[in-house]
Amino acid sequence: FQTEQIARLSALVRTLLEMSNLQAVPRDDCIELAPLADEIVTDLTPLAQKKQITLHQECEDIHIIGSDALIYRMLFNLVENAIKYNQPGGSVQITISRSNGKAILRVADTGPGIPADCRDSIFQPFFRVDKSRSREMGGVGLGLALVREIAVLHGGGVTVESSSENGTTFAVTLPLAQPC
Numbered sequence: 001f002q003t004e005q006i007a008r009l010s011a012l013v014r015t016l017l018e019m020s021n022l023q024a025v026p027r028d029d030c031i032e033l034a035p036l037a038d039e040i041v042t043d044l045t046p047l048a049q050k051k052q053i054t055l056h057q058e059c060e061d062i063h064i065i066g067s068d069a070l071i072y073r074m075l076f077n078l079v080e081n082a083i084k085y086n087q088p089g090g091s092v093q094i095t096i097s098r099s100n101g102k103a104i105l106r107v108a109d110t111g112p113g114i115p116a117d118c119r120d121s122i123f124q125p126f127f128r129v130d131k132s133r134s135r136e137m138g139g140v141g142l143g144l145a146l147v148r149e150i151a152v153l154h155g156g157g158v159t160v161e162s163s164s165e166n167g168t169t170f171a172v173t174l175p176l177a178q179p180c
């Protein structure tokens, strides 16, 4: 096996483990979304610097009930993509707000966009847009499938809210909780 193949397979195994039996993961943490976003920004800053992307966030003081580990992974995967599929000098904006009694988590990037006919398929396991199939991009195409699993498991959903040659915005909607 080549090193890239090993890296790919271990990434696959890790994600499959995460996807297995997600229903069994307890979802009773009270999660403050702003500190969670801070943590993700801190954890992804090295990757962002490597790719010359700046990270920004604007987070209202919002709580949800769920699995802290899974919600972390969900937002992490979206922000990781927003960095990975961006262009040098680009930016990523995380926005967490309240709307119609729901929490909305948006991740907006300044990348090349997602072709209209791929905007549903990208949530399927192993689907990757042609350009990102190259080795240098790494990844196996499971990140967004996991994002959707986690959102649905928490009573919410995820969509490509907008996408053009100037960038893409993903939006996750989740039920709000009272401060706890």
Ligand code: ATP
Residues within 6 Å of the ligand: 011, 015, 077, 081, 082, 085, 109, 111, 112, 113, 114, 122, 127, 128, 129, 130, 132, 133, 138, 139, 140, 141, 142, 143, 144, 145, 168
């Ligand atoms: P993995 O997340 O498993 O490491 P991956 O990033 O290729 O691999 P997904 O996160 O599921 O897999 O994304 C699927 C595909 O959707 C990507 O390969 C890429 O082509 C496209 N994509 C995802 N996010 C973006 C984005 N923000 N901008 C442009 N294309 C994107």
Ligand code: MG
Residues within 6 Å of the ligand: 077, 080, 081, 139, 142, 143, 144
């Ligand atoms: Mg990904």
